Amino acid sequence: xxxxxxxxxxxxxxxxxxxxxxxxxxxxxxxxxxxxxxxxxxxxxxxxxxxxxxxxxxxxxxxxxxxxxxxxxxxxxxxxxxxxxxxxxxxxxxxxxxxxxxxxxxxxxxxxxxxxxxxxxxxxxxxxxxxxxxxxxxxxxxxxxxxxxxxxxxxxxxxxxxxxxxxxxxxxxxxxxxxxxxxxxxxxxxxxxxxxxxxxxxxxxxxxxxxxxxxxxxxxxxxxxxxxxxxxxxxxxxxxxxxxxxxxxxxxxxxxxxxxxxxxxxxxxxxx
Numbered sequence: 001x002x003x004x005x006x007x008x009x010x011x012x013x014x015x016x017x018x019x020x021x022x023x024x025x026x027x028x029x030x031x032x033x034x035x036x037x038x039x040x041x042x043x044x045x046x047x048x049x050x051x052x053x054x055x056x057x058x059x060x061x062x063x064x065x066x067x068x069x070x071x072x073x074x075x076x077x078x079x080x081x082x083x084x085x086x087x088x089x090x091x092x093x094x095x096x097x098x099x100x101x102x103x104x105x106x107x108x109x110x111x112x113x114x115x116x117x118x119x120x121x122x123x124x125x126x127x128x129x130x131x132x133x134x135x136x137x138x139x140x141x142x143x144x145x146x147x148x149x150x151x152x153x154x155x156x157x158x159x160x161x162x163x164x165x166x167x168x169x170x171x172x173x174x175x176x177x178x179x180x181x182x183x184x185x186x187x188x189x190x191x192x193x194x195x196x197x198x199x200x201x202x203x204x205x206x207x208x209x210x211x212x213x214x215x216x217x218x219x220x221x222x223x224x225x226x227x228x229x230x231x232x233x234x235x236x237x238x239x240x241x242x243x244x245x246x247x248x249x250x251x252x253x254x255x256x257x258x259x260x261x262x263x264x265x266x267x268x269x270x271x272x
Contacts, residue, residue: 008184011217017248034135036075036116043114044073044080047105049148052082052128053178053188053226054092054101054120060241060264062091063178063188063228066103066128067151073105080116082128089157091239091266097123100185101130102178111143117187133185144174144192150235157268163200164265165238168229170197177258178226179218179244189215195229202227202240203259205252216258219244225260236269 007015036044050066050073066072068084075081080103086092101120106113114137122129158164175195180186195204206216219225225244230237242262250257 008181008217008221010181010220010222011213014213014216014220014246034078034116034132036078036080036132036135040114040135040137041075043112044075044105046070047073047107049107050082050103050105051176051188051190051228052086052092052101052103053180053186054095055099055186056091056095060091061178061180061186061224061226062239062241062266063176063226064090064092064239065149065151065228065230065237067148078118078132080118080130080132082130083126085123085125085128087152089266089268090237091241091264094125095120095123097121100180101128102180102186102188103130104176104188104190106143106190108143108146108148111145112137113143113190115188117185119185143190146232149230149232149237152235152237152268157266160265161263162265163240163262164267165229166197168231168236168238168267169195169202172229175230176228177215178228179215180222180224181218182222184218187214187218201259201261203247203250203257205250206246206254206256206258216246216256219246219258227260227262231269234269236267239266239268240264 053063064086066084072083102117104115116132117134118130118132121131174192177189223243227240240262241264244260247257
């Protein structure tokens with residue numbers, strides 16, 4: 001994966017169409033090559049929940065949760081070691097190494113999140129290792145305080161080419177979006193708000209944010225996308241892999257929405 005400082009062409013195109021090129025340019029320094037030391041390492045070491053986006057052995061893009069006790073995220077220099085991995089039944093169980101991956105670490109109680117994007121250099125049933133190309137914090141917008149979801153080590157799994165988990169989607173007020181770019185790699189982002197169902201298509205309003213447009217910038221170049229919905233009471237998770245497009249004429253506050261078409265669904269529930 002090529003490492004380049006600054007926004008890529010998709011991000012710049014979306015920023016231009018949204019009229020925020022100047023505002024976004026003031027944040028471009030956040031994309032400089034990272035060092036996961038100091039405050040970043042301390043924050044990561046205290047967390048117990050993260051979400052990763054990568055591809056399975058068939059090349060499908062998925063987004064999956066990662067759970068562990070404090071200390072399971074161990075950062076040194078540009079290397080993040082994750083002392084956990086998606087369990088059997090998860091679509092990213094035993095995902096291949098040497099591929100782009102994007103990870104977001106979130107703590108709902110204190111409304112903080114931190115992104116790490118780079119190359120997945122190690123992938124086993126027990127651990128992952130990510131060499132970071134980008135690492136930066138995000139604002140607390142749309143993070144609602146809530147307990148972390150419980151882990152499901154041996155989940156019961158349903159797989160379908162159609163859409164599963166409609167009830168979980170309808171009652172969710174937060175979710176995770178995975179996107180990718182050929183040179184910059186994969187990205188995981190946290191989204192707040194309602195997701196609407198229109199037949200088997202999902203859509204949601206693109207809410208005002210930091211104007212960097214990492215996710216929408218990726219989608220402007222590559223429509224591959226993945227969604228993760230989590231039941232915070234039971235630990236059940238709904239994984240969707242498919243494609244997404246940007247609607248620039250949506251009846252929303254920003255005039256933007258994202259429309260997602262699932263190609264494969266994996267619903268996991270129960271187990272311990």
